[in-house]
Amino acid sequence: MAFNFLTTSADSSVSSGTIAITVSPETGLFDVEDMVPGDSDAADVTVTNIGDVDCLYYISADWHAGDETSARMAALLANKLEVSVEVDTESLYTGTLAGLIDQPEAGRELSLATESEDVTFTITLPADTGSLYQDINVDFDIIFVATEAEEQED
Template identity: 35%
Template sequence: MTKFFRLFTFLLLISVICFYPLTSVFADVDNDTTENDIVISISPKENLFDITNMKPGDWAPRTITVQNSGSKDFVYQMQLQNSGEKKLFNELLLEVKEGDKELYQGKLAGFKSFPGRKLSSGTEENLDITIRFPEHLGNDFQGLNSAFTFSFTAEGKDNTTVQVMTTGQVASVGPTSTGFSQPSTSTNIFFLILFGTILVASGIVLMIIRHYRRMKIAQ
């Protein structure tokens, strides 16, 4: 009887050792499935904006793709946080569109979020994001930098949330001897041609008027 219990105990121990790894594998699979229920991904993942030498009147359009790579539908939102100097950040303008639908238009610093957008499992959508440098900004905005972070948060029906982020930075053009912007050579040539054309046209008009007056006097 004692030998039987010893044999039974030995067989039980062997069974536990053999089946434990298999049980762990199934447990890991279940955990992975649970973790992958809500999966949000974006493209590009880093540096959505990396702009240098921006000046008044310039704008920079970008497109970011938001994907639902998980097994469940979710609702996502986009937030924006300043991570650098405030002076330029507070003046830059932001536009966010999905196709022809405008989601936001206003100051970069004024953006908090847009209404949650539903994205079904296995689908994606493109957001068109444009940053504009206001035309009225003066020379005191030369040589400034702004850095910020876009956060995309997905939330499932069970309140599970997942977040991904991308960054952006904008630098204004540095100081020049003539102020914020310095006309290029081509611009100067254009104005010279325009001025010359106006002078020639004015001369022709004066000649016609003088000729017309002489004809009247002759009559």
């Protein structure tokens, strides 16, 4: 004799959260001309969690040759320019423009409770930069990517 058991679960539901951030201002973070060795420039952006769940964000630089500059020369400059990224006094990244890829490594949590924070970018042409770097133009976009924050296990 076969025995069958059937149960029904009524009124079940599943919903997904929304991961979304905004960055302000969206354009024109840096417009530096005639930078000489030792010069620095800083700019702030505000990152806001507009989703409905906590998230992590990562920062990258997408750089390319500017006007009248070859890709090879732009790569030299991108590997020479120093970039620091900070929130308050906490360093998220210190390194070259070319190395600014998916930083910070563990992501930066932006909870619903925090909602937004100011991120400061400082770009510096090191004082020891030689004449090889004259008249090189590099254009870059700063890219923010948001992902789901990992749940902490108890």
